[in-house]
Each structure stands twice: as structure tokens, then as C-alpha cells.
Amino acid sequence: MDITDFYDTFFEEAEELLADMERHLLELDVDEPDSEQLNAIFRAAHSIKGGAGTFGFDVLQKTTHLFENLLDHARNGELALRRDIVDTFLETKDMLNDQLGAYRNGDEPDQEAFERICQALQKLALEEIGKGLEAAGGEVPSAAAKPQQPAEPTQPQQPAAVASEASSTADNGSGRRRVALLNVGEKDRDLLVEELGQLGEVIEHHGDEARYEVVMESTVSDDDIEAVMCFIIDADQLEIGAADGPAAAKAGEAAPADDEAAPEASAGQEAATPAASAEKQTADKAAAQSPTSAKPQSGGKPKAADKPKAKAKGGSESTSIRVSVDKVDQIINLVGELIITQSMLDQTVSELEGPANGNLVNGMSLLQRNARDLQESVMSIRMIPMDFVFSRFPRVVRETAGKLGKEIELVTEGAATELDKSLTERIIDPLTHLVRNSLDHGIEPPELREAAGKPRTGKLTLSAKHQGGNIIIEVIDDGAGLNRDKLLDKARESGLNVSDTMSDDEVWQLIFAPGFSTAKEVTDVSGRGVGMDVVKRNIQGMGGNVQIMSRPGEGTTIRIVLPLTLAxxxxxxxxxxxxxxxxxxxxxxxxxxxxxxxxxxxxxxxxxxxxxxxxxxxxxxxxxxxxxxxxxxxxxxxxxxxxxxxxxxxxxxxxxxxxxxxxxxxxxxxxxxxxxxxxxxxxxxxxxxxxxxxxxxxxxxxxxxxxxxxxxxxxxxxxxxxxxxxxxx
CATH class of the missing domain: 2.40.50.180 (CheA-289, Domain 4)
Structure with missing residues (x-):
């Protein structure tokens, strides 16, 4: 079996993990970070690293190694979070997304960008982690005093942070263990045994489809083995534990000498990476302090499915299935043809008269109901929640508000409201323009808001709800509102045909005129007079319309009305x-x-x-x-x-x-x-x-x-x- 068959699954799962990572980073309180959120971000990076290693995506694996190591220090309290550090983490997430896209397209990631992000993460690790350990009364890593220099500027060696991560994972479940594959077919089984051979030395493997056991010697952690295996099988089909019998006894006898044997086992690594020895002391100390690094020392067989992460992962996968959008569209087209055929038959039957056709009429009535139910069920497959759209805007609001020097609170309502997939993808760009417009022109700077008796923090609300056969999407801000006189004056300067007798609704629609902008100067946020006319044109192309409601001093509401589906x-x-x-x-x-x-x-x-x-x-x-x-x-x-x-x-x-x-x-x-x-x-x-x-x-x-x-x-x-x-x- 070709391992590339699993590429698409990895790419899709990695994209979901990166989206979750961004959401948690944006919600993170830097003053009092939530340990659960930090653990979720760490697990996402860890899972991507495991998959990248399996498929040979070296650049992606190295980047996630560095990132994962920093996150581990953050969740252990050795890295004090600040807004600029979270910004660096967000940039790293963007870089991971770019690298993932490059591999998806069959290309190699940008090497210069990779080196740049590596240097940024290394600098952050060397400068900030040392401060955190010193403040906590711990030992400052020697590497913090002297940054590691790569052997070649264009081809940097694997960073010391990566080496420390490898050393820490070596202590997490190292030695001989037994991996049991439950209810796995022969083809998948052979592939998994081959992959286990990449993670260590396979000593023996035997069994049947119901239970196939692999005994292996490896320094890779149980979590890494599980992450690799779960790209091919479900978590409940996997058991990882210490080897039984003589092998277990042998491992037990060797256990007391682990501390002495570890330097010898890693001698090759330390020779290749001079700073690894100093970094290993820090990594060992962090691993000992981390509650998640503790492993049971008994010879039992803890099931992977018993772990909270694996259980949640397995449960979500068992209740869903990934289907190509093209296949769904093909089914929808066939159901559409079925509806047309049913309408033809219904019209033919309606022209027949007489009691002899009663059974035929009743049958057609039943066919009509069933066809409509089938159509609604198939259409619901393409419906996805508006959270798919809204989840992109915390990042947009954060970055735009930072550039404008404004304090903004983003509120989303109706994220569970469903819309056709094709429309959700097409509405993202128009909504982005409207959000940026509200942040720039709608919500005032903090000083002006205070002078007007408003809170310093402006409020931007994204709302979605169903109304009849339509979906209503609203962008609401509590800013200064639209200025009628200012809009009319600007329209006259632009050569538009306007008059003072125009209604407010007609005046508000002027902002959608091509080339129209009330910005005093051009910035990277707005001022060029493009965007809003494209918004209106795109929404009309989706069969919708845009309405504007505004009150001076109270804010503006831009309402988009769209059909639920275009099919x-x-x-x-x-x-x-x-x-x-x-x-x-x-x-x-x-x-x-x-x-x-x-x-x-x-x-x-x-x-x-x-x-x-x-x-x-x-x-x-x-x-x-x-x-x-x-x-x-x-x-x-x-x-x-x-x-x-x-x-x-x-x-x-x-x-x-x-x-x-x-x-x-x-x-x-x-x-x-x-x-x-x-x-x-x-x-x-x-x-x-x-x-x-x-x-x-x-x-x-x-x-x-x-x-x-x-x-x-x-x-x-x-x-x-x-x-x-x-x-x-």
C-alpha cells in the first residue's frame, strides 16, 4: 500500500488542528493563561509533528519540534506569556499552514521563511525560558547564555530545542514495549508494522486479524507512536504497553541502569549536536516538572483509548466520515433530476381522471413526499455552521485593531446557524471587507469614545440567523454611525448624482459606489475606494442583497440577506x-x-x-x-x-x-x-x-x-x- 494514500487525511486533520490552535491562541489570557488551552495547543502541535514525521515532511516536523518545545515550557510556567509572544506563536502557526500548503501542492516549503521562524523561536527560547526558570528559582540553562550557531548559514543544524525535545521524549516510555493492533486488516497491518520499523527496531510480530502484536525496541514515546498509528487506524484499535514475559523482566532488570545508560545511548546525538548535552539537562528538568510526562511504571497494558485525548479523538472519528465535495454535488444533481422526473410524473397523473387511478394518485403523493424528504436530507449534507466563517474573524479583528490603535471586543451570535458550503466560502471575503470597514470607519478611537461617554472598548458583533428561506448575516458596531452630510458632500466631490431629498437608505447605499471612500488618507486598511462595491456585487451574485441601518452616535448595522442554498x-x-x-x-x-x-x-x-x-x-x-x-x-x-x-x-x-x-x-x-x-x-x-x-x-x-x-x-x-x-x- 502506498503511504501517499493517507496524505489527504493528514492534510485535512492538520488543517483542523491548526484552526483549533489559532482559536485557542486568540482566546488565551496572557495574564492568567488557562492550562487546558495551553495543553490543547501543545497537543495540536504534537499531533502535527507526529504525522509530519511519518510522511517525511522534514521541514514541517522540525518547525513543530521547536514550537512544541516552547509550548511545553509555557505550560510548565517556565515561559511567561506576553502579547508579543502570542503574536510570535500566531506567526508560527501561519508558517506551519504555509508549509502544509506547500507539501499539499507537492512543493518544498520556503527555506528562508523556515530559517527565519526557527531563529525567532530559538531566540525566544534562549531569552525568555532562562528568565522564567530564574524567576521560579530553577537552574538557568547554559544554552541561554550563549545561543547556538548553525554549522552552515544556509543549512542550519537541527536546533538544540529540537534535540532537547527528542531527549525528553526518549525518557517518556522508552525501552521495549508491545504494540497490539486490534481488528486491523492485513494490508493496513503490514503498513503499520513497516511504520513501527521507522520508529524503532521491530523484534517480533505475530497474531491474527483480531489481535496482532508487535514487540519493538524504541526510544520514541507512546504518544508519538499513537499519533503515527492513529492516522491509519482508530485509537480504540490500538494498545501500547510494556512487553510481557522475559522481555518485560529483561526491561525491568535494565531499569535501574537507565540513568547511566541514557548518556551512552545518546552519545551519537551529542556528538552531532554539541549543545545537546547542556540542553538535555534543561529538558530532563522540564520533563520531571511536567505532570504530563509522568508514565506508569507497572508492566500492565494501558490502552491508548483510555487516555482522554485518544478517547475524544476516536469518538469523533467513529461518528463521522469524510466525503469529497464533488461526490456530494453529484448526488445533489441526481436528486435534482429525480425531483424534475417526479414533477413530470405528477403533472401526467394530475391529468388522469376516474376512480380507477386512485392507487396511482396515492402512489404519486407518497413519491412526492419521499422525494422532498430525500432532497432535504441531501441538501443538509452541504450545510455547514456559520462558525466555519466566524472563526476566521478573531484574528482579523485582533490584527486590524492593533494597527488602528483601537480596543475592540468581538461578539459572535448564531454560530450554529447553517448555510450551504458554497455560500460560506464565498461570503468570507465580503464579510472581511465589512468587518475591516466597521473597525476603521465605524468604531471610534478610545479617546473619542471616552469623550462621548462610551466605554473605551468598542463592540463588534457578527450575527447569523434563519428567516424563512433566507439567512440573515449582520455586522453590527457601536461606533459613531454614518454621517449623512459627509456622505453627500463626498458623493458630490466624486461626481455622483445626488440630492438633499434622498432618503437615508439611498444615502447609506452610496458607500457601495465604485471608488467611493470617506477616508482622509490611504492606509493598508482602507482609503483606496475599492472593496465595498465588490462586496455588493459579490453578494448580489449569490442571489442576496445588502441593507444598511445607522444612527448617529449609536452605531451601524449592515445586514446581508442570502438564500440558504443555490441548488x-x-x-x-x-x-x-x-x-x-x-x-x-x-x-x-x-x-x-x-x-x-x-x-x-x-x-x-x-x-x-x-x-x-x-x-x-x-x-x-x-x-x-x-x-x-x-x-x-x-x-x-x-x-x-x-x-x-x-x-x-x-x-x-x-x-x-x-x-x-x-x-x-x-x-x-x-x-x-x-x-x-x-x-x-x-x-x-x-x-x-x-x-x-x-x-x-x-x-x-x-x-x-x-x-x-x-x-x-x-x-x-x-x-x-x-x-x-x-x-x-
Whole structure:
């Protein structure tokens, strides 16, 4: 079996461990660090180191060796944490992520970056750990007085900290032990025996599939053996303990001489690394002080699954399975085709009459329910919690606030709210722009907040919740709010067509104009006038819209409304002439029959519809899409009130057919981009229906009117006469 078959599993697990590591580092209180968090960070580095060693990723293994050693000193109280030290740890985590990405792509990691991070970690170890030991009344390591110099500048030797870690792990479970593989197939068994041979000397191995035992001599710790094995098998399939029988007795006889034999066993290492001897004393002292380094001395067989870490790891893996996204997408496409076929059959059955078809009708009703349940179950596979998105922002807020000199508290709400995987990946960049914008322009510096009677620390809230068939994501800050006059003045300077009579909602939307920025100077955070227009365009591309609510002195809320998924859509079927169209049900507010007295003419042939003291632009679908044989008398049509990009429109259609769930097909991929149309679907009779884009349809209607109307003087709003209505039709 090729060991590269397990690369993907290692990469995915390592990425998850790095994400957990970053989360714990950001939550760490440097004044009173939580031992559980430090242990979790240490375990993550330890697991990555073990896997990297197994697969031969040397640079990644060496970096994690250094990092793990520092973390061990931190959790033993020998390294006093500060914010800049945590920043160094975060940079190391980023470097590990880069190295992991390089190996995933089949490349070698950046050697210069590796040397730079090694030097930073070595300097931190030599300067800070000595201070910590001295403050605690312990012995200051001799290496702290004189930094180790690499033999070659371009190819540094393995750092002394790595050597000390190797020495400490040699004392942690060294000697002869028995590794039992439970319920492991022959192919995996052979591979595991081969891997154990890389960790020490395999003396004998025998048994069957139920229990296969390997007796080996190794200086590698039990934890390292477990970390390597658990990339291939589950923790509950593994038992590690001292060898029984004569081997155990032999090991027991040799035990008293361990302290004397250790220098001889490591003589080769000390010869290769001159500073290893001095470092080993420090490592031995740290290992003796560490509560986690204590190992049972009995000859029993403690199970790996009995350890808290292994138990949690095994439990999580046994309840989940990793599946390629491509396979999930293929299943979703097949379920979509099944729904289309079911709709075709349902329409055919509905045309049959007579009691003889009762069983067929009942069967179709059952098929419809089962198909819908199947579709919802399959769609739920692609749904992942918003925590996948929100977990990225503590780091963004920390670094951006540091650059701006602001104190920010980040609060997340609704992290368990689920959204389609494709949307969560596409929403990260727009949300990042909005968060940075709130930190830069929204929340004031601490001095100004104090002067305004606010707490020095600003509050930024990321919120997610379901509402109908949509998800609402909000970025809320308690800053100064938007300044209407300032936005209008800046818009006039930028040459935008604005007026003092604009509503607040229209003024707030100005921040999404291309090239628009209120920043006084350009920084690496903002000021170039790019980003916010891209945010709006990207969100609209996902079928969503952006709304802004702001109060001077109290803060700003930016709300993103997105569909839960892009694959299935709840729609309303409408008919215009002989053509069938689909309106997204989430955009439909109501429908009504327009009365003559509620229709008003504007400049040219524009018409508005009065609905409860609100004047809505009228969009005749047959005019915008050039549909023949449609009704032209406005009072004989049906007005569907819809909302897009925060504005409401009245779409004139011939008939409302009904509500149905449709499978969305990308029109651009299969044909080309069509103005006023967002996608397409296949109806029950096999015909193709276009899914309308509300905002694009209004834009298309205005373009066509502008193209065909002559220049006419504007006139005041007045009641539409019969002749005018016929002309506008």
C-alpha cells in the first residue's frame, strides 16, 4: 500500500488542528493563561509533528519540534506569556499552514521563511525560558547564555530545542514495549508494522486479524507512536504497553541502569549536536516538572483509548466520515433530476381522471413526499455552521485593531446557524471587507469614545440567523454611525448624482459606489475606494442583497440577506403570454389587481403604482422580455409586488400559476448571460422556465424605455388618463 494514500487525511486533520490552535491562541489570557488551552495547543502541535514525521515532511516536523518545545515550557510556567509572544506563536502557526500548503501542492516549503521562524523561536527560547526558570528559582540553562550557531548559514543544524525535545521524549516510555493492533486488516497491518520499523527496531510480530502484536525496541514515546498509528487506524484499535514475559523482566532488570545508560545511548546525538548535552539537562528538568510526562511504571497494558485525548479523538472519528465535495454535488444533481422526473410524473397523473387511478394518485403523493424528504436530507449534507466563517474573524479583528490603535471586543451570535458550503466560502471575503470597514470607519478611537461617554472598548458583533428561506448575516458596531452630510458632500466631490431629498437608505447605499471612500488618507486598511462595491456585487451574485441601518452616535448595522442554498429554490410560477417564468418566492411580498385610480404617469412613459401611500415603479414583464400575445391593458394584469436590493417594484404579469420548488440550473454555464434572468429550471412538462432577476429586470425595462422614447419634457405627477394608459401599454 502506498503511504501517499493517507496524505489527504493528514492534510485535512492538520488543517483542523491548526484552526483549533489559532482559536485557542486568540482566546488565551496572557495574564492568567488557562492550562487546558495551553495543553490543547501543545497537543495540536504534537499531533502535527507526529504525522509530519511519518510522511517525511522534514521541514514541517522540525518547525513543530521547536514550537512544541516552547509550548511545553509555557505550560510548565517556565515561559511567561506576553502579547508579543502570542503574536510570535500566531506567526508560527501561519508558517506551519504555509508549509502544509506547500507539501499539499507537492512543493518544498520556503527555506528562508523556515530559517527565519526557527531563529525567532530559538531566540525566544534562549531569552525568555532562562528568565522564567530564574524567576521560579530553577537552574538557568547554559544554552541561554550563549545561543547556538548553525554549522552552515544556509543549512542550519537541527536546533538544540529540537534535540532537547527528542531527549525528553526518549525518557517518556522508552525501552521495549508491545504494540497490539486490534481488528486491523492485513494490508493496513503490514503498513503499520513497516511504520513501527521507522520508529524503532521491530523484534517480533505475530497474531491474527483480531489481535496482532508487535514487540519493538524504541526510544520514541507512546504518544508519538499513537499519533503515527492513529492516522491509519482508530485509537480504540490500538494498545501500547510494556512487553510481557522475559522481555518485560529483561526491561525491568535494565531499569535501574537507565540513568547511566541514557548518556551512552545518546552519545551519537551529542556528538552531532554539541549543545545537546547542556540542553538535555534543561529538558530532563522540564520533563520531571511536567505532570504530563509522568508514565506508569507497572508492566500492565494501558490502552491508548483510555487516555482522554485518544478517547475524544476516536469518538469523533467513529461518528463521522469524510466525503469529497464533488461526490456530494453529484448526488445533489441526481436528486435534482429525480425531483424534475417526479414533477413530470405528477403533472401526467394530475391529468388522469376516474376512480380507477386512485392507487396511482396515492402512489404519486407518497413519491412526492419521499422525494422532498430525500432532497432535504441531501441538501443538509452541504450545510455547514456559520462558525466555519466566524472563526476566521478573531484574528482579523485582533490584527486590524492593533494597527488602528483601537480596543475592540468581538461578539459572535448564531454560530450554529447553517448555510450551504458554497455560500460560506464565498461570503468570507465580503464579510472581511465589512468587518475591516466597521473597525476603521465605524468604531471610534478610545479617546473619542471616552469623550462621548462610551466605554473605551468598542463592540463588534457578527450575527447569523434563519428567516424563512433566507439567512440573515449582520455586522453590527457601536461606533459613531454614518454621517449623512459627509456622505453627500463626498458623493458630490466624486461626481455622483445626488440630492438633499434622498432618503437615508439611498444615502447609506452610496458607500457601495465604485471608488467611493470617506477616508482622509490611504492606509493598508482602507482609503483606496475599492472593496465595498465588490462586496455588493459579490453578494448580489449569490442571489442576496445588502441593507444598511445607522444612527448617529449609536452605531451601524449592515445586514446581508442570502438564500440558504443555490441548488434548490422555492419559486412562484407566473405566466406572461404563453411563456412561464419563475419568481424567487423570497422576493415576492404580495399580489393585487391594479385599479385605474392607483396608476400614475411619470416623465415619458414611466408608470408608478400607488400601494398604501407608497409609489412603486411599474415593470411590464412582457415589455422587458419582448413576450408576444401578453395582456397590454394594465387594469387587466396582475401586479406582483417584489423586493430587490432594498427597493420595491410592481411586476405586471398575466396569471399566477402557483408555488413550487424548482431545481436551479446555471444559465451562464449552459448557454450565456441573459439580462433580467438569473438562472433557469425544468418544469414538470419538460419545458424550460427562466428564473427572473428582479433588479436586473427593472434595469432592463428602463434601458428599453430610454432607447425607444423621444425626448419629452418632464411633467408633474398626475392621474393617468385612459389614452395615456393605452400609450404606456
Amino acid at each position: 434548490i429554490l422555492d419559486g412562484m410560477s407566473i405566466k406572461v403570454g404563453s411563456e412561464m417564468f419563475i419568481l424567487p418566492l423570497s422576493a415576492v411580498l404580495e399580489s393585487l389587481q391594479p385599479a385605474k385610480e392607483d396608476l400614475y404617469a411619470m416623465a415619458g412613459d414611466d408608470v408608478v403604482l400607488k400601494v398604501r401611500d407608497e409609489y412603486l415603479p411599474v415593470v411590464a414583464v412582457h415589455e422587458a422580455l419582448d413576450v408576444a400575445d401578453a395582456r397590454t391593458e394594465l387594469t387587466e394584469t396582475i401586479a406582483v409586488i417584489v423586493q430587490g436590493e432594498g427597493r420595491r417594484y410592481a411586476l405586471l404579469v398575466d396569471d399566477l400559476v402557483g408555488q413550487q420548488q424548482v431545481v436551479v440550473k446555471n444559465l451562464e454555464t449552459n448557454y450565456r448571460k441573459v439580462p433580467g434572468v438569473s438562472a433557469a429550471t425544468i418544469l414538470g412538462d419538460g419545458s424550460v422556465a427562466l428564473i427572473l432577476d428582479i433588479t436586473g429586470l427593472h434595469r432592463l425595462s428602463r434601458q428599453k424605455k430610454e432607447a425607444r422614447r423621444p425626448r419629452r419634457a418632464d411633467r408633474s405627477l398626475e392621474s393617468v388618463t385612459d389614452n395615456e394608459m393605452e400609450t404606456s401599454s
